[in-house]
Amino acid sequence: MSQAVARAASFLFVPASRPERFEKALESGAHCVILDLEDAVPPDQKAQAREQLAQRLPGFTRAQLARTLVRINADGTSWHAEDLRMLARCVGQGLAGAMVPKAESASALRSVGMALGPDAKLVPLVESLAGLDEVDSLAGTPQVCRLAFGHLDFQLDLGMRCGPAETELTSVRFALVAASRRAGLPSPIDGVTVATGDAERLQADTERARGFGFGAKLCIHPAQVRAVNEAFSPSAADVEWARRVVEGAQARQGEAFSMDGKMVDLPVIRLAQQTLQRAG
Structure with a gap:
């Protein structure tokens, strides 16, 4: 298991279509960086973003690659297979692995693992009711090193309208923590705080995540990293x-x-x- 991914408290998203931001992300203090080929890249830019990523990743140091994941496009999309072919080469160079969106079946995860090779670590995103229903199977799939919660897409899938405290998602967060514990995985990764300039909201979200037993949080801006690291680190x-x-x-x-x-x-x-x- 990649210790960088297993022990990380902060995971910073960076659009794969913005290679000029890669170095800044790696130097932001984030424990892991997620180069995003999925939601952060418009459909008409995905092929170009994948090509740019393939050109840039060989320039990363081994230490940088060990704490870098790539969020691929979901199974069933027209970009999924090409994403896997590109990443398989990069895993052989030391890339930690892939974040898998819309994770809903162990068989699909196993297919990703087989395509990327046995050294690739997988972080499935639970973003739907179907994913929640299969959370124990996802957690027990070979090569899965942590679960992550895509709470915004989860709300969209169920037509939910959560308040700021997101009490409506209490049972879902508990389910991810419990599934991780049963599978012997490190504590899961909670979702993003979209209000990038709201320090109080970030603190409240992070404290809630830690209270539930999450061990990390997804970030969408470098300014969020320090607070997340401090919240998940012992004083x-x-x-x-x-x-x-x-x-x-x-x-x-x-x-x-x-x-x-x-x-x-x-x-x-x-x-x-x-x-x-x-x-x-």
């Missing part, structure tokens, strides 16, 4: 607390003990261990 105080818990547990050979007036038992110790892992 210095969190790390210090976790270090003290782990050291205390080791000294007592895992037995429950009291620290700062609170009981520390196995669930607390495991939380501290996870905190230290997230801190790197």
